[in-house]
Amino acid sequence: MEHALKLLLASMPMIFALGFLAPVIAQGMDALGWSAPFGTTNLIFALVVAGTLGIVAQIRGSWV
Amino acid sequence: MSETITLPSDLSSLPEKDLRKLELQIARKHSGMFPWEAVVWAFGNLVCWLALWPLVLLDVVPLWLGFIIATINMSLVYLPTHEAQHDIIARPGAKLRWLNELVGHATSWMIVTPFNVFRFTHLEHHKHTNHPELDPDITSNADGPWQAIWQAIKQRQPNGKRSQDYLASLQRQGRDDLVLMTILFRLGHLAILCALAWSGFALEAFFLWWLPYHIALTYLVFFLSWAPHYPQPEQGRYRNTRSWMSKVGNIGSMGMQFHIVHHLHPYIPLTRTPAAYREMRPILEARGCRLEDH
Structure with missing residues (x-):
């Protein structure tokens, strides 16, 4: 239980990125009428952007 | 009086x-009078913020206005709980003690922290104000106002020392239960945000809770923690806090x-x-x- 909780906490930046940030970006783009480049959907584009930011935050331990 | x-x-x-x-x-x-302002403030603020959600979701209130109001709401959460932390609404054993505890518990969740975590860490802050190792709020220390804002943001990052100081303070006081409670609050908050986001309400979750929460925390750390204690090295009952003009x-x-x-x-x-x-x-x-x- 403790191990699972620690793993969950350690993964918070990625969970936040894919679970929250990605839909925020996608729905923000939808609201602004923006289309994702390279023929992808807004959601796929947002998952890539948020996922990249999440990986960086995960490694650096910081979003800023 | x-x-x-x-x-x-x-x-x-x-x-x-x-x-x-x-x-x-x-x-x-x-002292000794019933601080009705804090009680009205606490519950008025809570009701206002909760009401924002249906009002924004039903397009009665535009999201930009909801965001401004939510940011004010988030900034106003802390002080009534602070009165409750110090038992100002009602002391232990008093007739209205339940109200003191209710004010704390019913509102502190809005800023994703259990009331008793605020209480235990804040009382440690009073006991060890500006102590480099024992004051849980020492990380708000900064050389000037802009540095204080940046520091407040940096300390909320996954590798920030502030949350470690809070957890260490709780452990020193033998309150491992509150450490677990804090983790559950954080996970619960994230779960709610994710659930809202994947249900199509990502922008509402972002502008009514996540962003107002972060703006408010920076504001609160700046005015409640950095400004009154700046410069932090000063310790001692009559030197650890200052009066100032804002x-x-x-x-x-x-x-x-x-x-x-x-x-x-x-x-x-x-x-x-x-x-x-x-x-x-x-x-x-x-x-x-x-x-x-x-």
Whole structure:
């Protein structure tokens, strides 16, 4: 239980990125009428952007 | 309550025990009353923020306006819980003790922290103000206002020392249960945000909770933690907190210009600290306090 909780906490930046940030970006783009480049959907584009930011935050331990 | 306490014209020659007696007389004069403002503030703020959700989701209130109101709501959460942390609404054993606890528990979740975590860590802050290892709020230390804002943001990052200091403070006090509670609050908050986001309400979750929460925390750390204790190295009852003049006034700085009175006499309600400060000022001056309100 403790191990699972620690793993969950350690993964918070990625969970936040894919679970929250990605839909925020996608729905923000939808609201602004923006289309994702390279023929992808807004959601796929947002998952890539948020996922990249999440990986960086995960490694650096910081979003800023 | 309205009794007049006359201070001698020359306080510098008074012995410590007489200064202390006068100081306590003033403190007692401004304490002991029921702080109804804090109770109305706590529940009014909670109801207002909860009401925002259906109002925004039903397009009665535009999201941009909801965001502004939510940011104000988030900034207003802390101080009523702070009154409750210090048992100002009702002390243990008092008839209205349940209300004191209700104010704390019913509102502190909005800023994703269990009430008792605020209580235990804040009382440690009072006990060890500005101590580099024992004050859980020491990470708000910064060389100037812009650095303080940046520091407040940096300390909330996954590798920030602030949350480690809070957890260490709870562990020192043998409250591992509150460490677990804090983790559950954080996970619960994230779960709610994710659930809302994947249900199509990502922007509402972002602008009504996540962003207001972060703006409010920066604001709260700046005015409640950094400004009254700057520069942090000063320790000791009469030196660890200062009075100061805020560019955004007393309301804009949430009454923190007179935070020195709160640290000396934490049982005085927030709304009474300005009056208590004005009356106590000559005593504080005689004691060599850091009075920077001019």
